[in-house]
Amino acid sequence: MRPSRTRRASAVALVLLAAACGTPPAETGGEAATAAPASAGRTVYPLTFDNCGTRVTFRRPPQRVLILNGTSVGEVESFLLLGLERSILANAQSYGVSDDPTMTARIKALPTGGLTMNKNFDVPAEQVLKLKPDLVVSTWSGGFDPARGFATREQLAAAGITSLVNPVNCAMGKPQATEQDKRAYRNQSINSSLEFLSLLGRVFDVQRKAFDLIGRLRARVESVRARVAALPPRKVLIAYPGMAMMNANGLPAVMTGGIYDDVIRAAGGVNAFAGQTADMTRTLNREQLATAQVDVLVVGLFTPEENGAEAAAKLFAAYPHWAAARSRTYTVVSDGVYLGPLNAWAVEKISKVVHPGG
Template sequence: MRTVVCAALLLLSGCGATVASDTSATDPVTITNCGQQVTFDRVPSKVVTNDTGITELMFALGLKDRMAGYVIKGKDSVDVRTSPWKADFDSVKHLSDRVSKEVVQGAGADMVFAGWNYGFSESTGFTPDSLKSLGIGTYQLTEACRNGVGKQRGIMPALDALYTDLRNLGKIFRVEAKAEELVSGYQKQIADAGKLMAGKPRPRVFLYDSGQDQPFTSGKNAAPQDVISKAGGDNLFGDLNDSWTTVNWETVVQRDPEVVLIVDYADGEANTPEQKQAFLEGFAPLANSPAVKGKRFFSLPYAALVESPRNAASIEAFAKFLAEG
């Protein structure tokens, strides 16, 4: 298996840069976030972010100076080590491994940027409504917006969610020009990557995050859907109206994957891409699948496969792998 260190392949626009936002602006800004109108009376100055990709959105926009700190599990994780914004991670305060009201209040936060299952959760009581009662504003990651069907998530294609968040954050922080620069750059990079598989057969791709009893994978509303499809493949579970979700092995076997895209993410059972590949190769029901027989495995860091500024480079890297056959 070829494990890609994603940082070397990423579009570096905005890396380590601070973009001056118009902090003197006093006019309120209203944006649409997860289907709701949200108004910010002033430019937030003490933002707390939860999760790596969310934090990198702030860094890509040059907004590290507007942050009180970030919450991620393990500051020395693969995601941080491979991040093109590692210097920003080093210079902004790591607040905790787990987000909570106490953490954000202790940081003096005036805004929390998180998402459902990316920090927000009814089970922990850490929700936009609970923070509103404390006088703390929130912005929700669009990839993780609830879509009205139970707790399923995703209201638009993943790349549209990325562009929506960049443009919304651009308005909130008065850095619209920087947001548009990033969006146009990513769109060009993705269009160029798409040419690599033009006219070639589209392989069936199984996104394997974790889980041995039941696999955790991606439906049509999470970032891997667009990473896979824009690179020239078909997501094995692209018919599921959800983002990250659990399926069953019987369906994986029936759908006969030709390529496996592994998330470099520790799950307690198999903590490295190599361990995950070894499990899949030793899983008897998959032994005759084209992916296992042909050893067609590819890996990317977790932060490259959730909504983040790494998505375009992930598409490029995966397209190159698929094009090599």
């Protein structure tokens, strides 16, 4: 049984407030294989590389994968778009609403392994070890933190289980993270989402699928960039009313920095709070929100029960001085602005209201 949406939302800040990471250049055969560009070649096993300071080796494509929650959905979506659902033994990630209309049902159809979450919103160590996966995937380093009741990477290795952290989030939940990881973590972008697809392509020997998928997704984003490149950027605000528990003042969660800014830029806009760190989501006050320059409102949905049009109307009524309020200019997104393979969906949606005639 998964935690309730309300309880989980307070933990979402662990992932969503972090606007995060890139990966170092790859070397053939291993050390920094995570950032290797997807190719059409075959994987040569054993495949060994460094993953967030842990050396991992794959002797064949994993067949019993556990995807930890981490209040993320990007990893399971990446598996699905690469056609790797048969390798999933248990999935703990879900969201309930998606910019890809097919995604919610596809995630719901995946096995969950009968797993339950602990108070830190993820699978406790004893359940992971009992399930006996051959690979455990976490969106962040904190997914292997024993202080939170999770199995360590060392425990898993001793049981013959390989572990993998999305490389973009190496610094997240890892106090001893390198400066390179911290810097990359702060500079997360759409490319970070594509890098994880490339990594899965190598690990599972589906490099042709990954190469083709990345090409299609990148082409969609670049098509929008080209269309809006010569047009003046407009101020865009991404706000999640259903995540108000993430803000100290009970305001909608306003997303800034990292991948959020990159999605907005690709769509021809600029974040209304550009230059702010992800901490703005937590600290934003009513005066700052009221005086912000907002040409376009992007309403983020957190649960399927939310109504985007109603949420936009309430925000426009609360902040009538916004240009977006006067023109009623808004669109609705959900998971496409997060780290994950659906950024192209969000870029396309946002661009249509930022530059509708461009």
